[in-house]
Amino acid sequence: xxxxxxxxxxxxxxxxxxxxxxxxxxxxxxxxxxxxxxxxxxxxxxxxxxxxxxxxxxxxxxxxxxxxxxxxxxxxxxxxxxxxxxxxxxxxxxxxxxxxxxxxxxxxxxxxxxxxxxxxxxxxxxxxxxxxxxxxxxxxxxxxxxxxxxxxxxxxxxxxxxxxxxxxxxxxxxxxxxxxxxxxxxxxxxxxxxxxxxxxxxxxxxxxxxxxxxxxxxxxxxxxxxxxxxxxxxxxxxxxxxxxxxxxxxxxxxxxxxxxxxxxxxxxxxxxxxxxxxxxxxxxxxxxxxxxxxxxxxxxxxxxxxxxxxxxxxxxxxxxxxxxxxxxxxxxxxxxxxxxxxxxxxxxxxxxxxxxxxxxxxxxxxxxxxxxxxxxxxxxxxxxxxxxxxxxxxxxxxxxxxxxxxxxxxxx
Numbered sequence: 183x184x185x186x187x188x189x190x191x192x193x194x195x196x197x198x199x200x201x202x203x204x205x206x207x208x209x210x211x212x213x214x215x216x217x218x219x220x221x222x223x224x225x226x227x228x229x230x231x232x233x234x235x236x237x238x239x240x241x242x243x244x245x246x247x248x249x250x251x252x253x254x255x256x257x258x259x260x261x262x263x264x265x266x267x268x269x270x271x272x273x274x275x276x277x278x279x280x281x282x283x284x285x286x287x288x289x290x291x292x293x294x295x296x297x298x299x300x301x302x303x304x305x306x307x308x309x310x311x312x313x314x315x316x317x318x319x320x321x322x323x324x325x326x327x328x329x330x331x332x333x334x335x336x337x338x339x340x341x342x343x344x345x346x347x348x349x350x351x352x353x354x355x356x357x358x359x360x361x362x363x364x365x366x367x368x369x370x371x372x373x374x375x376x377x378x379x380x381x382x383x384x385x386x387x388x389x390x391x392x393x394x395x396x397x398x399x400x401x402x403x404x405x406x407x408x409x410x411x412x413x414x415x416x417x418x419x420x421x422x423x424x425x426x427x428x429x430x431x432x433x434x435x436x437x438x439x440x441x442x443x444x445x446x447x448x449x450x451x452x453x454x455x456x457x458x459x460x461x462x463x464x465x466x467x468x469x470x471x472x473x474x475x476x477x478x479x480x481x482x483x484x485x486x487x488x489x490x491x492x493x494x495x496x497x498x499x500x501x502x503x504x505x506x507x508x509x510x511x512x513x514x515x516x517x518x519x520x521x522x523x524x525x526x527x528x529x530x531x532x533x534x535x536x537x538x539x540x541x542x543x544x545x546x547x548x549x550x551x552x553x554x555x556x557x558x559x560x561x562x563x564x565x566x567x568x569x570x571x572x573x574x575x576x577x578x579x580x581x582x583x584x585x586x587x588x589x590x591x592x593x594x
Contacts, residue, residue, distance in 0.1 A: 249267075371402070
């Protein structure tokens with residue numbers, strides 16, 4: 183009975199393989215005749231039989247799927263079909279790389295080369311038009327089609343940031359980190375004569391040079407991109423901080439700072455993380471280390487002033503704010519810091535005024551304290567005027583000035 187069952191199974195597999203070959207052959211004929219709608223139907227019949235197909239048959243199937251989807255994209259569901267074509271051609275490469283064959287990969291190569299150029303050019307155009315989300319998805323498609331061109335993955339992440347698509351950006355940045363991508367790369371471009379657009383060829387210099395020789399492209403250029411490692415780690419940490427995932431954010435921004443401690447944007451992002459997580463000890467440690475190397479960093483002095491003020495080290499804070507202004511007289515927030523520092527004295531004086539009593543001595547003390555209060559307000563107002571001269575649109579400054587002026591006018 184077991185032998186009989188085994189024989190039936192073999193027979194079923196043989197029938198499946200025969201049907202599979204017939205459907206693939208039919209689909210191939212339909213593709214050759216450019217009858218892509220019917221080819222899609224024929225290929226749908228093959229899909230359930232793929233489990234018993236050999237690698238060559240699977241590669242042929244996905245090659246035909248790619249051709250069919252790509253041609254259907256010209257008339258229907260463009261985005262969906264282009265994505266399907268990219269995934270199919272990618273599958274062809276994966277299958278034949280594993281089986282050490284290139285029958286269909288070789289056939290797909292000229293198609294995917296042109297498709298890659300089209301996708302990347304559309305991504306660049308979308309980016310120029312401010313259609314950042316569309317550009318991001320197309321750059322990602324370009325990367326899927328040509329994984330060796332990791333610069334497209336970087337563009338997918340950075341344009342996702344421009345689109346405020348932070349979840350997608352996070353996933354792409356993490357891919358870049360896992361690939362140890364630093365962005366220091368060389369790629370090749372040329373201007374297409376037909377439309378005047380700059381076309382990127384990634385690292386395919388041979389294709390670029392071939393088209394230049396054929397006369398379809400001009401102005402070939404070699405573009406060298408500097409390392410983007412710090413920016414990648416910084417942006418990833420900022421996304422995670424925005425999600426209040428501070429622990430993971432710290433891993434990335436700390437790595438960025440260790441790799442490039444002289445990058446001011448990275449430094450400020452690290453300090454911002456310590457500020458948001460109330461780790462003033464780490465903030466001061468890192469800021470002082472950076473200040474030792476660059477004492478003329480106005481922002482560092484200002485931020486250390488804020489920390490000192492929050493810890494009620496007012497004299498220390500005042501020195502930092504004054505140093506910041508000395509370095510950068512246009513740093514409006516340093517003037518605002520001095521104003522707020524001056525106004526901190528107001529609370530103590532006001533409390534004293536409320537407890538002077540009604541005796542003659544109490545009244546005399548009240549008058550003296552009021553003059554101190556007025557003096558404090560006038561001093562703070564001068565700092566605020568200096569800040570306003572730099573930025574008259576700062577609502578915090580304008581609101582505080584109005585409040586102080588109202589009090590001073592009432593005491594005239």
